[in-house]
C-alpha cells in the first residue's frame with residue numbers, strides 16, 4: 592500500500608511540535624516511513640502545501656483581496672500569514688535527499704486551485720521533478736472552506752449554496768487536467784455541514800470532469816478524524832467515481848509522523864466493497880496501477 596497525501600509540518604505558528612517549520616532534521620522523514628511501515632504502507636508520497644511556500648506567495652498574490660465579505664478575507668489573510676513558513680526549494684531538496692538515501696518516497700505537492708493563477712503556478716512548478724501533483728480547493732473566493740475559524744459562513748451562505756460554490760471550483764479543477772489526483776474532493780463537509788438531500792448533481796459534474804481529463808481521486812482517511820467522521824469522498828460519491836472508471840490513490844493527509852498510513856485498512860476495505868481492485872501510484876507523473884491488498 593502507499594500513502595499519497597503526507598505533510599512534513601503542522602499548520603499555524605510553530606507550537607513546538609516536530610521540527611521548526613521549514614527544517615528537515617535527520618530522522619524526520621524516516622519517522623514517517625517507520626510509522627507507515629507499521630501499518631503495512633511501503634511507499635510514502637509527500638505532498639506539502641504549495642501556498643505555505645514563500646516562493647509561491649508572489650504568484651498567488653493577495654487572492655483574498657476581492658472577497659466581498661471582509662471577515663472571511665481577514666481570516667484568510669491571518670491564516671495565510673501564519674502558514675507562510677516553508678520553502679519550496681527546501682522541501683524538494685529534503686524529499687530528493689531522502690530518495691537518494693534509498694527511502695521509499697515520492698515527490699508530490701498539494702497545489703491549491705485558483706482559476707486565475709493556475710497557469711502561473713504550473714510555470715513555477717515546471718522545473719521540479721514531481722512524481723505527482725494533487726489538486727485541492729481550500730478557498731472559495733477568499734473563504735477558507737475547511738478552516739474552522741471561518742465556519743460561520745455556512746450559516747450565512749446556506750449549506751446548499753456553499754456546496755454549489757465549492758463544487759463549481761472543484762469541477763473546474765477536475766476539468767483542468769493540471770493535476771494527477773483530486774485531494775479530499777468533498778472537504779466542504781469537514782465540519783459536518785451536509786445538505787438534507789445528497790448533492791448527486793454536484794458530485795456528477797466533478798466525476799464527469801475527472802473522467803474526461805483522466806484525473807484520479809484520492810480515497811482519504813482524514814475525514815474520519817474530523818467532525819464529519821467520514822472518508823473523502825463519501826461512499827456514494829466514491830461509487831460514482833468507480834462507475835465512471837476514475838482510479839483512486841490512498842491517502843491519510845498526515846501532518847505528523849504518527850498519522851502516516853492511518854486507517855489504510857479501512858480505505859482498502861471500502862475500495863474493495865465499492866468494486867475497486869487497484870489503486871494508483873506515480874513516478875515522474877506517470878501512473879502505475881497496483882493491486883489492492
Ligand SMILES: [Zn+2]
Nearest residue numbers: 701727774775
Ligand atoms: Zn488539503
Ligand SMILES: [Zn+2]
Nearest residue numbers: 596598701844
Ligand atoms: Zn493536505
